[in-house]
Amino acid sequence: MSALEVGVVGLGYWGPNLLRSLSRVSQLKVRYACDLDDEKRAKLAHSYPQTRFTGNFQELLDDRDLGAVVVASPAPTHADLARRALLANKDVFVEKPLALAASDAEELVELASERDRVLMTGHLLEYHPAVTRLKETIEAGELGEIFYVYTHRLNLGVIRRNENALWSLAPHDLSLITYLLGQEPVEVRAVGHSYLGGEVEDVVFGTLRFADGKLAHLHVSWLDPHKERKITVVGSKKMAVFDDMARDGKLKIYDKGAEAPEYRSYGEYLNLRFGDIVMPYVPNDEPLRLECEHFAECLAERKQPRSDGHSGLRVVRALEALQHSLSAGGQAVSLQSTLLARESGG
Template identity: 40%
Template sequence: MAFKGKEVGVAVIGCGHWGKNLVRNFSELGALVAVVDPREDIAAKFAKDYGVEALSLDEVLASDAISAVVIAVPAELHAKIALDAIAAGKDVYVEKPVALTMEDASAIADAASAADRVLMVGHLLQYHPAFEALLAAVRHGDLGTIQYAYSNRVSTGIFRTEENVLWSLAPHDFSLMLALFDEAPDHVEGTGAGWVTPGIEDEYRVNMTFPSGGRAHIFASWLHPFKEQRLVVVGTKAMAVFEDTHPDKEQKLRLYRHGIDRSTGRPVPVKADAEILPYDMAAEPLAQECQHFLDCCASRANPRTDAKEALAVLQAMIMAGAT
């Protein structure tokens, strides 16, 4: 549904590199009421461009016209702003990661539950129509039992100095892996190294195992010769590839029904041609994610990427960073 009558009034807090995209999407959905940014000139520009108010955070929290806030600020500020917003009676969408510590994340989750507020975390790729189709195929049993999966998220830049590549890029991949295996990992280890900025890892590799026996690994780097966003899932019946950087949208999601011939006493691969898995190529992931948040606010439903999912993702990331 489109919220042209502002049944859910949204303020976006933070109009920076990613926040500007949230501003645009919530405006297009008819829900944007206000923007907040510590840079007054930036806030004024976005307010003028989108025909809304530029407010302070305190004004947003006190406003009866604003029922939900979207937090797109540095991660170290997530906990305080989210807790203040929940205390003010607002539903909350917070960009990934939900917080930097389990203590802060649990406090946000507990506060939202106690206040009966919607809490959603921006694990964007859960709302990508190609991943939705892949996850549906996995849960339908088309791939059989998932044996292992891996994800590459690499590019040349953007180099960050406030966080390493694990925290900047990999939350998406942790979220996808936990969804695919439908459980939290029982063992996580990670290692990385940095060269561009002292003390900041530019590449990170993570290995995970799951209670059901599945395995996964994640490779994230912003010091890489080319851009690649590829997720591979290998099951007992079939294999799938979700390649978001593929230039042909029709080729982004492919299924391979490779088999193994054991008739000679030795395993021999039986290769099959790639099958194109259909998905809604017209749907934009961020628009779908923003719409889902509005739907949950209106219906009081639990978001797909809710507090439980966010805590599981954060716990796995902390385990990876600790090793």
């Protein structure tokens, strides 16, 4: 079978990594690499002699042999470039976030469905082997009923000026939370502050409430003494921690919990359980390679990606609601009413 031809748009921060990984997937041929910046194109062109480097996105759209477009340009351009590619009957991969407005993300999902095109969102951590194992552990019931989850995504830098910590860092954690729990929140709250004199928040704390009573909390910041990339899942039977910064044992399962006595009376206390800590075997596979291989598989087999357009839409909805809460000083924002209004055509 001949290789499927794709084009990469955006050669800034993450685009070169996608270009590298896509070029190593045997089922794919990177036919185009597109960026408006001459220097960025020149810097990479010599490493990919089989790829045409161009500053004209329309070239990709006009090429009937090009089957797919990978959008890794700045976030404000994601929705427009993805829309144009779908209208040109291309399959599309969009780096996170899928869009900056839920209405744009919804349009992309609908357009992909109407045109029978693959639409995939670049939620990289959903392809991390440790996250895959954690998802399997949750679905197998090993942790019991999930009570709540919380995430930390912290560092000292890189400091942004055009987007706040919520939009810059939280998409990773929101994709993880909604993927692991298999649902999107019905209500969110967020508070944050700009401590470095800019107009965007350097630190944000967000809380998400789900219809079944589950809670999630996220803490994102580029002004912190620790570099952390961690999610903790607390269940009725066991607890789990995925620590992406750990050298070994990125996933740990804690046989810890608390159980209420069957018959409660005055003076009775919860029974606390302290058991073993297990580090399941997790393959040392590069998540980006797995993500790109999955995209190629979806193109070839015409199947729905794990992180499809709906996955991207869930994250954008949550981001948008969290931003509304942040702007309103931490007021609760309901997503449930918004979803019901959209479903009823309101």
